[in-house]
């Protein structure tokens with residue numbers, strides 16, 4: 001697009017698509033059977049109130065997300081919207097400068113600075129109201 005001031009390499013890949021599910025083990029079984037694939041990672045991220053399971057897709061992942069309790073962001077999402085796509089995680093080279101750029105573009109940030117994600121990554125979330133209703137996560141690999 002002409003006139004954009006985003007450098008072409010701000011986003012280097014889709015890191016993962018996060019899918020909120022009510023029963024994580026049942027969802028993992030369904031994905032495993034449907035795609036004939038084994039999960040590559042499972043992790044409980046206490047400060048986000050989630051337990052996640054990753055399936056590899058090229059260099060990206062499908063991330064199945066279960067809530068650790070009803071009163072968590074994913075728990076509230078499930079209550080309000082039901083199961084389905086919860087967020088899209090974009091991989092960036094430099095999370096701090098990506099956040100500066102989004103801030104400069106007037107994007108509403110949930111996280112003002114990077115925080116630890118799963119797999120040793122650093123992450124930050126931006127508000128769905130800035131991205132047409134989609135919760136956006138930026139991910140920098142560790």
Ligand code: CO
Nearest residue numbers: 018063089137
């Ligand atoms: Co995520």
